[in-house]
Amino acid sequence: MAIPLLRSRTGCALHGALYTAAAIPGVVPVIHSTTGCGFQALQLVGGDAAASSNLSEKQIVFGGTSRLREQLKNTIQLVEGELHVVLSGCAAEMIGDDSQAMVKEVRDQGETVIDVGAAGFHGSAHHGYGLFLNAIIARHSVLAPRPEGGIPGLINILGLVPRQDAFWLADLEELSRMIAGIGLHPNALFGPDGGVQGLRDLARAQLTLVVSPWGVGPARELERQFGIPWLETDGLPVGADASAALLLRLDEVIGADLPALETFLAAETRREAYGLDLAAEAFFRQGPQPDFAVVAGSLHAPGLTRFLTGTLGWRAHAMIVTDNPPPESRTRLTAEFPEIRFSEDAGEIEDILRDSDAEIILGSDFERLAAAELGLPFVEVSFPTRRLGLAGGHGGFRGGLTLVEEIGRARSWP
Amino acid sequence: MARKPQLATREKRLNALGAYLGEVAPLIAELESGDAFQRIRTFAQTGPDDITQALSILGAVHGTGIVVHGARGCAAVLPRTARGAWAVTNLDQRDTILGSDKALSQAIRSLFHRHRPWAIFVVATPVVAINNDDIRSAAEEAAEELKIPVVVVRSDGFRSRIAATGFDAAAQALLPLVSPSSAGRRSDRINLLAVDHGPGLDHIQTLLSELRLEVQLLPAEGLHQAATASLTVSLQPDETDALGLGLEHQHGVPFLRLPPPIGIAATHRFLAAVARATGREVPGDTAPTLETLTGQRVALAFPPAAAFAAADLVEELGGIVAGVSVEHVDSSHVTALKDFATKRPGLPLHVASGQPFEQVNRLARLTPDLFIGPADLALVAARLGIPAVTVRPDDLLGLRGAAHLARQTSKVLAKPTLAARLAKAPSAYRPAWFKRSPDWHIKIEVK
Numbered sequence: 108m109a110i111p112l113l114r115s116r117t118g119c120a121l122h123g124a125l126y127t128a129a130a131i132p133g134v135v136p137v138i139h140s141t142t143g144c145g146f147q148a149l150q151l152v153g154g155d156a157a158a159s160s161n162l163s164e165k166q167i168v169f170g171g172t173s174r175l176r177e178q179l180k181n182t183i184q185l186v187e188g189e190l191h192v193v194l195s196g197c198a199a200e201m202i203g204d205d206s207q208a209m210v211k212e213v214r215d216q217g218e219t220v221i222d223v224g225a226a227g228f229h230g231s232a233h234h235g236y237g238l239f240l241n242a243i244i245a246r247h248s249v250l251a252p253r254p255e256g257g258i259p260g261l262i263n264i265l266g267l268v269p270r271q272d273a274f275w276l277a278d279l280e281e282l283s284r285m286i287a288g289i290g291l292h293p294n295a296l297f298g299p300d301g302g303v304q305g306l307r308d309l310a311r312a313q314l315t316l317v318v319s320p321w322g323v324g325p326a327r328e329l330e331r332q333f334g335i336p337w338l339e340t341d342g343l344p345v346g347a348d349a350s351a352a353l354l355l356r357l358d359e360v361i362g363a364d365l366p367a368l369e370t371f372l373a374a375e376t377r378r379e380a381y382g383l384d385l386a387a388e389a390f391f392r393q394g395p396q397p398d399f400a401v402v403a404g405s406l407h408a409p410g411l412t413r414f415l416t417g418t419l420g421w422r423a424h425a426m427i428v429t430d431n432p433p434p435e436s437r438t439r440l441t442a443e444f445p446e447i448r449f450s451e452d453a454g455e456i457e458d459i460l461r462d463s464d465a466e467i468i469l470g471s472d473f474e475r476l477a478a479a480e481l482g483l484p485f486v487e488v489s490f491p492t493r494r495l496g497l498a499g500g501h502g503g504f505r506g507g508l509t510l511v512e513e514i515g516r517a518r519s520w521p
Numbered sequence: 522m523a524r525k526p527q528l529a530t531r532e533k534r535l536n537a538l539g540a541y542l543g544e545v546a547p548l549i550a551e552l553e554s555g556d557a558f559q560r561i562r563t564f565a566q567t568g569p570d571d572i573t574q575a576l577s578i579l580g581a582v583h584g585t586g587i588v589v590h591g592a593r594g595c596a597a598v599l600p601r602t603a604r605g606a607w608a609v610t611n612l613d614q615r616d617t618i619l620g621s622d623k624a625l626s627q628a629i630r631s632l633f634h635r636h637r638p639w640a641i642f643v644v645a646t647p648v649v650a651i652n653n654d655d656i657r658s659a660a661e662e663a664a665e666e667l668k669i670p671v672v673v674v675r676s677d678g679f680r681s682r683i684a685a686t687g688f689d690a691a692a693q694a695l696l697p698l699v700s701p702s703s704a705g706r707r708s709d710r711i712n713l714l715a716v717d718h719g720p721g722l723d724h725i726q727t728l729l730s731e732l733r734l735e736v737q738l739l740p741a742e743g744l745h746q747a748a749t750a751s752l753t754v755s756l757q758p759d760e761t762d763a764l765g766l767g768l769e770h771q772h773g774v775p776f777l778r779l780p781p782p783i784g785i786a787a788t789h790r791f792l793a794a795v796a797r798a799t800g801r802e803v804p805g806d807t808a809p810t811l812e813t814l815t816g817q818r819v820a821l822a823f824p825p826a827a828a829f830a831a832a833d834l835v836e837e838l839g840g841i842v843a844g845v846s847v848e849h850v851d852s853s854h855v856t857a858l859k860d861f862a863t864k865r866p867g868l869p870l871h872v873a874s875g876q877p878f879e880q881v882n883r884l885a886r887l888t889p890d891l892f893i894g895p896a897d898l899a900l901v902a903a904r905l906g907i908p909a910v911t912v913r914p915d916d917l918l919g920l921r922g923a924a925h926l927a928r929q930t931s932k933v934l935a936k937p938t939l940a941a942r943l944a945k946a947p948s949a950y951r952p953a954w955f956k957r958s959p960d961w962h963i964k965i966e967v968k
């Protein structure tokens with residue numbers, strides 16, 4: 108049975124698939140569902156209205172496949188793009204529309220179209236990310252042929268859900284910068300450096316880097332179907348220690364003995380040390396190190412906690428992971444963070460925060476109110492967020508100092 | 522078992538149309554005939570539906586709670602819009618097969634015990650509508666146990682192509698919460714219907730209080746005692762007319778249907794009409810001179826009642842109305858449409874809720890000097906290099922609204938840099954689309 112949620116903080120699987128498709132330049136999502144499905148997705152995160160079959164009562168009763176055919180044909184004629192992706196929502200799946208057959212019909216005419224069963228009832232937006240990528244990986248005709256061993260140094264980056272994860276673009280760009288910094292080639296897929304070619308290249312990578320449990324499914328498929336090894340981190344690295352550790356692991360797994368590695372790590376580590384030194388006086392002036400509570404998804408919560416405890420020496424009084432990660436991820440996180448709690452329910456999260464004795468809260472816009480009521484400083488680190496996330500993510504080498512800067516601003520000055 | 526209470530769609534109730542581009546005169550004739558030809562789009566884009574519109578009204582009612590009964594995405598507008606408590610039943614695949622009444626009961630109770638709302642609205646979604654789940658029983662059971670009204674909202678996401686049907690669904694849910702007035706109606710008290718709460722609403726409330734009227738703001742605050750007012754007026758007729766009509770029919774509170782007070786003349790007419798209806802002295806009119814749009818060709822997109830009024834305001838500021846796009850039209854707009862056609866003979870009307878592909882084609886042909894409308898369409902205009910400004914209907918209200926629009930538009934006209942920058946990016950649409958007429962994909966529905 109469903110677990111009802113007070114104030115859900117994510118969209119549904121359809122939304123996640125839409126965010127993922129729309130974040131890849133050249134991909135044209137076509138929603139096959141009722142009118143409001145895509146509208147709700149965009150109200151949550153912003154963005155352009157997507158093509159949609161806008162199923163009405165007639166199609167709900169008699170079937171919507173002919174409407175889908177009409178919509179798809181006209182989308183191909185009207186919207187610029189290289190790859191059309193039909194995303195079926197709850198209504199289309201419940202009435203049993205055979206979107207697959209309709210898409211095949213269009214594909215047989217030489218068009219590049221795939222279909223994704225992405226009904227909202229399949230789960231959260233994070234699940235939709237995996238549904239979209241798995242559908243791409245299953246369609247070998249979309250993918251470029253893989254040379255033996257893959258393209259040397261090409262690294263897929265999976266696990267950041269566009270739009271749904273706060274600062275997804277800034278974090279993705281920082282990860283890409285780090286990978287490029289040691290002489291490898293990031294396959295970012297999304298954002299200004301992404302594109303359909305990135306999707307095609309998924310099967311040509313030497314390695315897949317997975318930074319949250321939501322990238323594990325597609326990474327496993329890439330391994331199963333193309334033999335691409337994958338490296339999983341439990342969350343995005345935050346700050347120099349975690350980022351350097353990740354790049355060293357990457358170098359080891361790739362076995363490349365990269366010449367740029369040492370210089371890059373030294374420069375980045377020096378930069379953080381310089382920044383921390385500048386910030387330290389302000390931190391001392393602001394008083395003793397506070398106990399903190401962090402409320403974020405499995406992409407951000409572990410890395411933030413490691414940085415705050417490992418680099419700043421703070422204590423976690425509450426660590427709440429809000430995206431209901433799968434069991435294997437939970438087991439590992441619980442072993443590393445005994446204080447961890449998992450909850451998607453805003454009410455339960457508020458209760459945990461009130462009981463936590465934390466002296467600073469890092470969370471989403473939902474936690475802003477609780478922080479204000481408790482009279483605690485607040486730093487926005489997760490979704491939903493008022494920030495656009497174009498810059499200033501908390502991931503990677505640079506993310507640590509960004510966080511330090513924001514903490515300094517949030518705490519009161521004597 | 523008793524039949525479920527039905528909700529007439531806007532198509533049935535008011536002959537509403539959601540797709541049209543063309544002359545206004547034949548449109549008026551169709552609406553007056555009582556049997557308008559329904560149009561459909563053979564290419565369409567996402568837009569609001571009855572669920573999102575119902576949520577926009579219900580989310581504004583203070584002290585109440587909302588349970589969205591569906592997949593979690595059906596509540597995705599709420600993090601940004603709702604002021605009060607809300608929950609979603611978060612249905613999964615199993616629930617779509619085996620039913621979901623337990624999840625609903627649990628969500629209602631959980632919301633109640635945490636937030637203690639004085640009423641809870643249960644908003645139905647496509648999943649429960651397609652399954653024909655019995656949500657009324659769960660709501661009735663919860664109401665009995667919790668001793669508060671638990672009201673089912675008759676939304677479904679597909680029965681009506683006109684999103685405004687959701688406003689009516691919300692009104693149907695709100696009306697049972699109005700207590701009958703045993704003490705009669707108070708001559709100095711009026712109901713003011715408005716959904717958006719901003720500086721424009723505050724300004725109108727001040728103007729009405731200068732008439733020595735006590736204003737009950739609905740649906741946000743005064744729902745319980747709405748029957749004690751002597752009159753109901755609306756600032757957002759498209760969103761709230763079903764509530765006003767319901768108060769008139771069920772509680773005898775006269776509903777004075779007026780064009781919204783947008784523009785200088787319209788504001789005076791609005792205040793004068795309210796003064797006359799409540800036996801007050803009609804206030805004198807002062808007309809500020811604000812001719813900042815002199816000679817500028819302006820394209821507008823708003824909800825219909827606001828759009829017709831905003832067109833007059835643009836002309837009051839010295840501008841020329843180059844094009845108007847409204848979210849839908851229905852028979853409640855016939856008077857405004859006649860006025861529109863008289864003032865601007867030959868100017869076509871565009872009817873679309875969102876649908877940026879039509880807007881971009883139309884605006885590329887109109888080449889207005891300025892676009893005024895919602896943020897998503899302002900972006901469409903700006904990407905064409907057209908200076909654009911987003912002004913919410915609330916910001917247009919009253920004399921303040923006229924001054925506000927004058928100020929905002931003069932700023933963007935003086936410095937249209939962002940639009941010029943955005944216009945450098947390639948279009949999302951193929952060049953062939955711009956060679957076709959904007960209404961290429963609007964067809965008369967074959968029944």
